[in-house]
Amino acid sequence: MAVSEGLAIGALARRTGLAVSAIRYYEAQGLITPWRNAGGQRRYQRADIRRLSFVMIAQQFGLSLPEIREVLSGLPGNRTPTPQDWKNISKGLRAHLDQRIDTLIRLRDNLDGCIGCGCLSLPKCALYNPDDRAKSNGSGPRYLMGDTPEG
Amino acid sequence: MAVSEGLAIGALARRTGLAVSAIRYYEAQGLITPWRNAGGQRRYQRADIRRLSFVMIAQQFGLSLPEIREVLSGLPGNRTPTPQDWKNISKGLRAHLDQRIDTLIRLRDNLDGCIGCGCLSLPKCALYNPDDRAKSNGSGPRYLMGDTPEG
């Protein structure tokens, strides 16, 4: 089995820990592009192990598959990615992760002062209208914990 | 409209920013329990505004609806919750959030040293076999970014 023959999908699955069905699904989502052998079976490059590993890590960081596809598009298409190539696209992940951590820390720091404060009066509260919910729809202001002060 | 008549579902929706359909869904999930008026329509207490606000905040913290139901079960059933009641159940949220933040910070601190390091050799990597993925199935070791060193 020459190297040029590539990896079968089952071998790639064993190397990455992913299910075969997941790998085919990722192909359908444009995250990985195998070629086909004479019999029509998928064949993968060794570099695809790293590619799928990157997908798994990025998922843990909270990126959706379309977002991961976007990040991966920063890799060179005409050659096997180098360590520097991976380093480059990882910067975007880092920024994404920093932002998520900041948001959570901000929420945490407001939890005691808000739910726990005893006033429960809100709109003053910092948990009022947080980022994620604000962008998710346009249906007017939201009053988290938003009873009127005397409520 | 006496206070004892309670809030209609549309009023509750406006006060919380939630969709009417979402409030009915939460009822089906056991998160909120309105009574019915003579005509069979749902009626809510003013305290339910705060209850739903709590649900929304807990969701942002990453809790599932069953988990939130569990947390809410710590509230007294026989009277309107006091600020201290809310403070008490918020402690569980705080712990949950602390854990999530720790996990993300650990992941972030390993990102540069792993994807970005240039070696890409892994299983040595700390991103290898992280918590969430490890518990999610038993299909053997996982080699995130797991090419062999010469790959």
Next chain:
DNA sequence: GTAATTTCTAAACCTAACTTTAGGTCAAGA
């Protein structure tokens, strides 16, 4: 050469968290 694996495609199924639709009832205002 034959048997056992593996792989193939397409389509259906799954969970979470909701929304939408359809057809009908209730409530509030002029």
Next chain:
DNA sequence: TCTTGACCTAAAGTTAGGTTTAGAAATTAC
């Protein structure tokens, strides 16, 4: 009173991220 808007139920649809199934073809092992 009448009309309009709010509300009701049940069921189906939606999105993300996959898994499962079924029947057929390719590959590998002996």
